[in-house]
Amino acid sequence: MTDEDISEKEKDTQAYAALGIGLICIVVGLPLWWKATEVYRVQLPYSDINGLSEIPLTYTAEVQVVCFDDVWTKRILEISQLLQDNLSKTTGTEIKANYRLSVRERTTEELDIFKQKGSVPDLPFVDDELSKSKLVSGDRNKYYIFLVPKLFKLDYAYIGKHHNILIRPLNDVTELVKDISGIVKSYVIHEDSVEKSILNAKGARSLKPDKESMRSVRYNPGYDITFTLTVPQPDILDVRWQIEEAVTAYIESMTNKLTEYTSFEIKSQLQYFTTFQSKPKYDESLKEYYYQEQNLPQLINPIESTLGTSSSNNPELNFIVYIPTRDKSPLYIRDKNGNKVKSNAFLSPRWGGVMIYNVPEFNSSAALPYLVQVDMRQVMEVFVSQIRLLLNVNSAAQLGSKNVVFEPVGVAGINDIEIDVWLRNRCAENLATSINTLQSLAQLLGQISNIVIKDDIGSEVETAVESIKNSQKLLQAGNLVGAFQASKLAIIASEKAFFDPSLLELLYFPEDQKFAIYIPLFLPISIPVIGSIYKAIKHLRGSNKAKKD
Amino acid sequence: MSAPMIYQKITKMIVILLIFLCAPWLVLSNTSEEEIGEFFKSGHTNNWAVLVDTSRFWFNYRHVANVLSIYRSVKRLGIPDSHIILMVADDMACNPRNPRPATVFNNANQHINVYGDDVEVDYRGYEVTVENFIRVLTGRLPPSTPRSKHLLSDERSNILVYMTGHGGDGFLKFQDAEEVSNVELADAFEQMWQKRRYHELFFMVDTCQAQSMFQRFYSPNILAVASSHVGEDSLSHHVDPALGVYVIDRYTFYALEFLEKAKPGSKKTMGQFLKVCPKYQCISTVAVRTDLFQRDPNQVLLTDFFGSVRNVEILLNTLALPNITLTSDTCSKSSCGNEEVSSRSLKYADQFPMPV
Numbered sequence: 001m002t003d004e005d006i007s008e009k010e011k012d013t014q015a016y017a018a019l020g021i022g023l024i025c026i027v028v029g030l031p032l033w034w035k036a037t038e039v040y041r042v043q044l045p046y047s048d049i050n051g052l053s054e055i056p057l058t059y060t061a062e063v064q065v066v067c068f069d070d071v072w073t074k075r076i077l078e079i080s081q082l083l084q085d086n087l088s089k090t091t092g093t094e095i096k097a098n099y100r101l102s103v104r105e106r107t108t109e110e111l112d113i114f115k116q117k118g119s120v121p122d123l124p125f126v127d128d129e130l131s132k133s134k135l136v137s138g139d140r141n142k143y144y145i146f147l148v149p150k151l152f153k154l155d156y157a158y159i160g161k162h163h164n165i166l167i168r169p170l171n172d173v174t175e176l177v178k179d180i181s182g183i184v185k186s187y188v189i190h191e192d193s194v195e196k197s198i199l200n201a202k203g204a205r206s207l208k209p210d211k212e213s214m215r216s217v218r219y220n221p222g223y224d225i226t227f228t229l230t231v232p233q234p235d236i237l238d239v240r241w242q243i244e245e246a247v248t249a250y251i252e253s254m255t256n257k258l259t260e261y262t263s264f265e266i267k268s269q270l271q272y273f274t275t276f277q278s279k280p281k282y283d284e285s286l287k288e289y290y291y292q293e294q295n296l297p298q299l300i301n302p303i304e305s306t307l308g309t310s311s312s313n314n315p316e317l318n319f320i321v322y323i324p325t326r327d328k329s330p331l332y333i334r335d336k337n338g339n340k341v342k343s344n345a346f347l348s349p350r351w352g353g354v355m356i357y358n359v360p361e362f363n364s365s366a367a368l369p370y371l372v373q374v375d376m377r378q379v380m381e382v383f384v385s386q387i388r389l390l391l392n393v394n395s396a397a398q399l400g401s402k403n404v405v406f407e408p409v410g411v412a413g414i415n416d417i418e419i420d421v422w423l424r425n426r427c428a429e430n431l432a433t434s435i436n437t438l439q440s441l442a443q444l445l446g447q448i449s450n451i452v453i454k455d456d457i458g459s460e461v462e463t464a465v466e467s468i469k470n471s472q473k474l475l476q477a478g479n480l481v482g483a484f485q486a487s488k489l490a491i492i493a494s495e496k497a498f499f500d501p502s503l504l505e506l507l508y509f510p511e512d513q514k515f516a517i518y519i520p521l522f523l524p525i526s527i528p529v530i531g532s533i534y535k536a537i538k539h540l541r542g543s544n545k546a547k548k549d
Numbered sequence: 550m551s552a553p554m555i556y557q558k559i560t561k562m563i564v565i566l567l568i569f570l571c572a573p574w575l576v577l578s579n580t581s582e583e584e585i586g587e588f589f590k591s592g593h594t595n596n597w598a599v600l601v602d603t604s605r606f607w608f609n610y611r612h613v614a615n616v617l618s619i620y621r622s623v624k625r626l627g628i629p630d631s632h633i634i635l636m637v638a639d640d641m642a643c644n645p646r647n648p649r650p651a652t653v654f655n656n657a658n659q660h661i662n663v664y665g666d667d668v669e670v671d672y673r674g675y676e677v678t679v680e681n682f683i684r685v686l687t688g689r690l691p692p693s694t695p696r697s698k699h700l701l702s703d704e705r706s707n708i709l710v711y712m713t714g715h716g717g718d719g720f721l722k723f724q725d726a727e728e729v730s731n732v733e734l735a736d737a738f739e740q741m742w743q744k745r746r747y748h749e750l751f752f753m754v755d756t757c758q759a760q761s762m763f764q765r766f767y768s769p770n771i772l773a774v775a776s777s778h779v780g781e782d783s784l785s786h787h788v789d790p791a792l793g794v795y796v797i798d799r800y801t802f803y804a805l806e807f808l809e810k811a812k813p814g815s816k817k818t819m820g821q822f823l824k825v826c827p828k829y830q831c832i833s834t835v836a837v838r839t840d841l842f843q844r845d846p847n848q849v850l851l852t853d854f855f856g857s858v859r860n861v862e863i864l865l866n867t868l869a870l871p872n873i874t875l876t877s878d879t880c881s882k883s884s885c886g887n888e889e890v891s892s893r894s895l896k897y898a899d900q901f902p903m904p905v
Contacts, residue, residue: 214594214705215862245875297859298813304629309696335863343864349594350705353864376875381867388868411871440743448736498744501689504680 012543015536022533039450042458048465049442052435055469057095057198059424060478061189062142063087065103065180066110068149075173076103082173086181090191094198095428097191099184100478106146114149124407127160139163140420141480143188145180157183157404161415187404190421197392197425201432215349216392218433219426220262221492222314223391225251226352227268227383228307229374230322232275237359238369239323243268246376250384254413261423261484265312276322277302280331289324290332296346300354317390318352319383321374323359330358345382353386355379384413392425393418423484430487431471434464434494441498451504457497464493593748594705596857598623598633601682603714603723605639605674610794611785613641614655615713615755615801617663622808623709626815626856634685634700636672638714638724648791655797655805657789671698679729686710686737688746704745709753709854713801716756718779719764735765742768749842751819751854755800757782760836772842772849774823776800777833784832799831811851819854820847 065083067073080103087099113129130144143163148154150169157179158166165183170176185191200213217223227247231239247266255264276299280289291299303320310316324331333341333356345355357379359372393414409415414422438461445451471486600623602616620635642651642664653664672681684690685700702708714721720728741747752773754762759775766773776783776798785795786802797805803826811817823837823846839846852858 211862214592214860218703242875249873249875250870293861293863296861296863298627300859300861301627301629301857304631309631311696313696313699313701333863341863341865343867345864345867346861347864348859348861350703351595351859377870377872381870382864384870385864385867389864409868411873437744444740444743447739499688501684501691504684504687504689 008543011539015539018529018532018536022529022536025529039452041445041451041453042455044442044445044453044458044461045465046442049438049461052465052468053439055472057428057431057472058098058476059095059194059428059480059483060098060100060141060476062100062478063102063145063184064142065101065145065147066106067103067147068106068111068114069147069169071150072147072176073105076105078173079103079177082177083180086177087184092191092195094195094202094432097185097189097194098476110146111149114152123158123160123166126166127158127162127164127407130160130164131162140416140423141478143184143417145184147176157187159183159187159404159406159417161407161409161412163416163420183404187406188417190425193421193425194428197429198432201429202436212392215347216390217315217317217350219430219488219491220315221488222263222265222312224265224267224310224312224314224316225387226307226310226316226318227266228271228318228320229268230271230274230303230320232273232323232325234272234369236326236368236370237323238371239359239374240371241321241374241379242376246380250376250380250411251387251413253411254384254387257412257414257419258422260481261426261488265310265314267310269308271303271306274303274306275325280328288330288332289328290334290340292334292338293336296333297348300348300351303354315350316352317387319386320352320354321357321379322354323357323372331356332358343382343385345386347386347389350390352390353383355382388414391422393422420480423480427471427475427480427484427487430484430491431468431475434468434487434490437491437494437498438464438468441494452502454500454502457500457502460493460497460500464490464497467493592705593707593853594860595702596628596632596707596709596854597700597702598628598709598711599636599685599700600633601636601677601710601712601714602638603636603677603712603721603729605724607639607641607644607646608794609639609715610641610653610792611797612713613637613639614653614663614797616711617653617668618655618797618801618805619711619808620668621661621663621665622805623855625813626808626811626852627813628709628855628857630667630669631697632857633669634671634698635669636677636682636685637670638674638677640673654789654792655802657787657791657796659789659791669697675724677723679723679727679733682723682729683733683737686746687740688744700746702746705748706746707854708747708750710750711753711755712762713755713798716754716758716762718758719761721754721756721762731762731765734762735767738766738771739768742770749844749853753804755783755798759783763836763838766838766841769841770843771838772819772846773838775836776826776831778836781833799833800826800835803830808851808855811855813852813856813858815850815852815856817851818847819849819851820845822851822855 065079067076067079072079080101083103084099084101087097087101090097110130113126116125116129130146143165145165145167148166148169152169154166154168157168160166165188167176167180167183170179196212201218227243229239229241229243231237247268251266255266258264278291278295278298280291280295282289303322304318307318333344333346335341343355344358345353347353357374362370407415409418441461445453467486467490471483471490474483474486598620600616600620602612604612616635616637620633623633624630641647641653649659651664652659652662655661655663672685685698688700690699700708712721714723716722717728719732720730722728738750738752741750747770749770749772752763752766752771754774755776756762758777758779758781760778763771763773763775764779777800784799786797786799788794789796804822807817807822807825823835823839826835828834850858
């Protein structure tokens with residue numbers, strides 16, 4: 001063996017070694033680097049998420065018609081058929097209403113309730129008694145329609161506090177059916193408002209403002225309500241209010257009914273030496289001060305800064321009672337036409353309400369500070385109405401007409417039909433919102449490659465998808481409360497997934513900066529490796545040729 | 550002169566007098582009608598502002614003055630502190646080199662102390678980072694974050710984003726260590742749009758090559774203005790010899806001049822605002838981007854972004870509630886609790902151990 005052979009062999013070994021290292025770099029190094037720098041992403045159910053919006057939404061409500069007169073009891077079948085036809089004519093495009101209808105004869109018990117108070121039925125009494133009787137259960141989403149017997153004089157439809165609707169006696173069957181379906185659709189179920197809440201949740205950013213969606217707060221698992229009494233001159237007026245007792249008396253009945261669905265944190269505070277900054281105008285003839293409608297927006301800001309902030313992140317609703325200063329009272333709000341506003345109050349959308357409370361005039365020689373007790377009924381009348389508007393409880397007073405009469409809500413604050421409507425609307429809104437949130441999240445993940453998705457976000461997304469499907473099913477089956485609770489879970493999970501802080505962990509790490517990090521790291525290693533591979537390949541090719549020769 | 554002539558003259562004078570007397574009334578009634586119409590023209594119910602100064606150190610005094618001046622203006626025009634996120638990377642008022650401690654001036658005449666009496670800085674010093682800024686915009690803050698540090702805007706919010714600092718082509722430097730790139734910013738705005746966190750957004754940036762910051766935006770309803778084109782520097786306005794540093798940047802100076810003239814109910818439009826600081830004043834060229842914005846800036850009120858004109862609704866109908874006599878218990882929930890607390894013996898906390 002010559003020296004040449006040995007050196008040739010050595011060169012071969014070198015070449016194989018270089019190729020081996022190169023191979024390790026490519027086979028082991030590259031995948032390892034790829035794996036190690038990969039953005040961690042849990043597999044999300046993308047197709048499920050995209051499919052969610054394709055499932056047609058339907059809700060079911062149960063309607064039971066109770067006939068009293070023989071004229072109708074003979075025609076039960078006809079009525080039920082006509083009514084079913086009429087009710088199934090829905091106009092909604094986003095969500096469809098479905099009615100489970102039954103028509104039956106009255107029981108003697110029910111007739112007795114009607115007859116108890118003579119020929120003019122005492123409607124609230126009948127309403128209460130009917131709900132107490134066993135035949136009418138107090139379930140949600142079940143409505144009882146009583147065709148009032150002819151011997152009673154009633155020339156309008158009456159919608160009670162509970163789920164009972166009394167329909168005036170009519171002679172014609174088509175007229176009767178039209179009456180029933182009209183009332184059910186627009187006064188009991190509020191088909192339009194369900195449709196509207198979905199549209200608002202979906203496309204609220206269309207530039208067309210819609211008063212109701214602008215005014216009311218979106219659904220949240222909790223709200224903070226703060227009542228503030230603002231006294232600019234505590235040295236002159238010693239104003240007292242029984243807010244704790246008033247809240248118990250007037251507000252709690254409402255919040256207790258909703259507490260299953262959303263929580264309320266109610267607080268109150270007293271604020272001294274805070275005044276409206278803009279000056280009111282003076283009416284010489286009436287000797288009173290007033291603000292015009294266009295002055296009102298500027299009143300809130302200076303007061304708001306002193307209200308303090310709450311520690312929770314729930315939406316805040318502020319309600320302010322403002323006592324005018326002595327030199328500017330009495331102080332009134334006037335509308336566009338210059339008329340005094342009876343309530344002397346206004347609201348700001350999604351924020352709360354302000355009420356100007358004029359204290360009675362007192363003798364200038366009275367000892368100061370003059371003690372004033374705020375009439376809490378007057379204050380609560382305003383604030384309960386405003387809370388209802390801000391929470392988007394469809395106000396009966398707004399929608400009533402001369403043919404349809406609502407039992408006034410009174411101290412209950414919210415009645416059963418309104419709770420149903422509220423639940424149905426919020427459920428639809430939550431579904432639309434959480435579907436939207438999930439779809440935006442999915443879309444963003446496609447657009448922005450740096451977002452990390454951890455396991456817990458994956459499971460939140462799965463919970464949300466599951467809950468949405470569940471809610472859709474329950475809504476269709478007519479289980480309103482179950483559907484609502486599922487939609488609540490869905491919105492909480494989807495919001496949590498979208499707003500999780502870990503989504504941002506890698507976001508501020510642009511692609512071009514990665515080069516700046518890798519080049520000084522990889523260049524010193526890769527140049528000798530690539531160089532020696534090139535050399536080795538060249539050498540092996542050369543020696544092959546030499547052997548052939 | 551005959552009697553009929555005198556009579557005619559008198560009637561003429563009366564007519565002229567009447568016209569003079571009525572003229573102000575006519576004008577007044579016209580404007581009030583316009584105002585009412587405008588309340589529901591724009592689709593927003595609330596305003597938010599995110600004001601960011603990204604640079605620290607004494608020689609960057611002017612950036613802090615910039616941001617505090619804008620803060621002062623939007624607050625004066627009506628955005629409450631709770632709706633302003635103010636990020637200031639350095640505390641100029643308490644800088645040991647500040648010859649007038651606890652003040653920040655934006656003018657050599659030292660007319661206005663922009664630090665003022667009530668400045669609520671939400672993110673200060675080293676809290677001003679790219680991460681925190683993006684987190685504020687996208688809402689992805691840790692659950693322990695207090696309410697005042699959140700941008701709690703919704704699909705009916707108009708947001709003003711103002712940024713100032715040192716920038717280059719495609720980035721804006723934060724502190725001294727990191728930068729936000731225009732791609733990240735565009736992505737952040739897209740995430741806001743997807744989650745319906747704004748209705749309309751006005752982006753205003755005063756930095757070198759500022760135009761590059763909004764070039765990558767792709768989300769709708771954004772109106773953007775920058776103090777300079779790509780390749781241009783933004784310049785400072787004037788130096789205060791007493792402080793020894795430049796006190797304000799040119800673009801912000803002229804923008805403020807415009808804003809100072811506006812009052813809360815002002816009828817000035819965004820179109821007018823976008824024309825602020827022509828080249829002979831700014832030296833750099835102000836860049837504007839309107840293609841993403843769906844309304845005509847000339848029809849948009851300045852106060853849609855720089856102020857807070859709320860929509861209000863007069864309450865016409867109230868519920869009738871029965872009169873309930875409110876009986877106050879001798880021991881209500883809160884007062885009872887207090888008594889229990891006071892019965893416990895109280896003691897002072899241990900003093901912090903001090904080195905002798």
